[in-house]
Amino acid sequence: MNIVLALILAATLPTAGTQFQQLPDGKGKAEVEAACYTCHSADLLAQQRLNEKQWTATVEKMMRWGAVVEPAGKDVVVKYLARHFGPGNKFTPAKVKPQ
Amino acid sequence: MSIDRRHFLRLAAAAPFLTTPLAAAERYLLQVNGYPLNAETPLELLTDYLTPNDLFFIRSHWIPRMPDAKTWRLTIDGDVARPLSLSLAELKKLPRVETTCVLQCAGNGRALHDPVLPGVQWKYGAVGNARWSGVRVRDVLQRAGIRATAKHLHLFGSDDPPGKVPPFHRSIELEKALEDCILAYEMNGAPLPQSHGAPLRLVVPGWAGDHWMKWLVKLTASAKPQSGFYMDTAYRWPLKPGQPGVSFKPEEMRPVTEIAVKSNIIAAPTVARVGVPVEIRGFAFSGAPDIQRVDLTDDDGASWKPATLDVRHSAHAWRLWSFRWTPRRAGTARLAARATDSRGAVQPRTAVWNQSGYFFNAWQSIDIEVKG
Numbered sequence: 001m002n003i004v005l006a007l008i009l010a011a012t013l014p015t016a017g018t019q020f021q022q023l024p025d026g027k028g029k030a031e032v033e034a035a036c037y038t039c040h041s042a043d044l045l046a047q048q049r050l051n052e053k054q055w056t057a058t059v060e061k062m063m064r065w066g067a068v069v070e071p072a073g074k075d076v077v078v079k080y081l082a083r084h085f086g087p088g089n090k091f092t093p094a095k096v097k098p099q
Numbered sequence: 100m101s102i103d104r105r106h107f108l109r110l111a112a113a114a115p116f117l118t119t120p121l122a123a124a125e126r127y128l129l130q131v132n133g134y135p136l137n138a139e140t141p142l143e144l145l146t147d148y149l150t151p152n153d154l155f156f157i158r159s160h161w162i163p164r165m166p167d168a169k170t171w172r173l174t175i176d177g178d179v180a181r182p183l184s185l186s187l188a189e190l191k192k193l194p195r196v197e198t199t200c201v202l203q204c205a206g207n208g209r210a211l212h213d214p215v216l217p218g219v220q221w222k223y224g225a226v227g228n229a230r231w232s233g234v235r236v237r238d239v240l241q242r243a244g245i246r247a248t249a250k251h252l253h254l255f256g257s258d259d260p261p262g263k264v265p266p267f268h269r270s271i272e273l274e275k276a277l278e279d280c281i282l283a284y285e286m287n288g289a290p291l292p293q294s295h296g297a298p299l300r301l302v303v304p305g306w307a308g309d310h311w312m313k314w315l316v317k318l319t320a321s322a323k324p325q326s327g328f329y330m331d332t333a334y335r336w337p338l339k340p341g342q343p344g345v346s347f348k349p350e351e352m353r354p355v356t357e358i359a360v361k362s363n364i365i366a367a368p369t370v371a372r373v374g375v376p377v378e379i380r381g382f383a384f385s386g387a388p389d390i391q392r393v394d395l396t397d398d399d400g401a402s403w404k405p406a407t408l409d410v411r412h413s414a415h416a417w418r419l420w421s422f423r424w425t426p427r428r429a430g431t432a433r434l435a436a437r438a439t440d441s442r443g444a445v446q447p448r449t450a451v452w453n454q455s456g457y458f459f460n461a462w463q464s465i466d467i468e469v470k471g
Contacts, residue, residue, distance in 0.1 A: 002193050043130060047219075048220070093138075095128075
């Protein structure tokens with residue numbers, strides 16, 4: 001590998017755990033961030049390929065575990081997740097430099 | 100430097116498996132969750148018999164409160180005559196033992212199950228092979244005067260979740276804990292890294308990673324197993340295969356224990372020529388103590404040819420393997436690898452679908468473009 005390219009790559013690979021995926025903009029994003037980010041980062045959402053029924057079950061499980069979702073807001077959260085991270089969703093994990 | 104004949108023969112036998120150290124820029128993990136950190140090793144970097152610590156996959160349920168090794172103590176209580184509280188220095192005075200074995204997350208390969216499942220979408224790299232050093236669980240429990248009524252060992256780490264989220268509390272059958280489990284404070288000769296559970300984690304040879312509790316702070320002996328989400332709902336495995344996509348009922352499942360027999364292909368050319376041999380390499384492991392054989396097929400399982408197993412091994416460690424394949428005709432060839440363990444269990448063409456996505460171990464295949 002070209003030494004300059006190697007140095008650039010070494011400099012740009014972040015330390016494990018410091019590069020967080022951003023959620024795509026759209027209706028429900030703020031609600032999803034508020035509900036989910038207490039326990040995990042966006043990567044865990046962005047890699048899923050779930051249909052609306054599976055997202056509903058997942059969101060309900062997380063609400064039982066304390067995720068803060070207003071009853072009226074559940075549909076917004078589920079719809080956002082199913083729209084962006086439904087079947088066929090492609091996810092590219094961040095490359096992180098091991099510690 | 101002198102080298103005796105036995106050592107030379109051992110090195111010579113391992114020669115096809117020796118790899119060039121990776122350049123710094125080529126070393127990375129694939130992050131599947133930023134916090135708590137979960138990251139898998141790219142399959143093509145799992146080339147070493149001992150997976151380097153910085154390339155070893157990381158699985159965390161919750162963000163741990165990292166124990167300070169200077170003030171940290173391990174509590175041993177419950178069904179024991181003499182409850183203990185041991186510092187790391189006191190633990191290290193007990194006989195030191197080492198074991199080299201595979202650690203695989205039960206969910207490794209979840210992303211490959213069909214129909215798809217929620218959860219961390221591990222592909223191939225939530226697995227590694229390391230040399231773990233520490234003390235026997237047996238020695239610690241004997242010192243505490245374990246009682247005959249104790250049948251389970253409850254495991255507590257320092258990674259408490261927020262709010263109503265269930266804590267990752269587990270237990271292990273005492274019989275297994277006394278048989279060959281160790282409390283490890285070193286990994287591949289270095290102090291156990293924080294991301295791997297420093298200062299102390301449980302090592303459970305042959306069993307899935309859910310038992311390998313990290314950041315250990317307490318062991319409680321008990322007549323009963325631990326209860327809670329991570330015992331009663333998660334980490335359960337169907338008693339017999341069912342219909343893909345149809346969830347099993349609780350009574351149709353038992354706890355996940357031994358890992359399923361599996362092989363992976365880590366290196367192969369993408370292009371080859373008819374009549375010119377090429378090398379394919381991989382690793383294989385199982386919950387059984389050893390791998391008996393690895394075979395490859397280039398005709399969708401109609402015929403199999405044996406791979407050569409690396410000589411390096413200890414109970415529950417993985418086996419590296421290599422296979423010399425000579426293409427017979429031009430076109431796209433599809434090769435698959437299949438492991439058989441020392442108890443005769445054979446890696447299946449299709450993995451058992453289960454609602455948590457554990458133990459994906461279907462044949463892994465690769466395509467090679469063969470030119471005439």
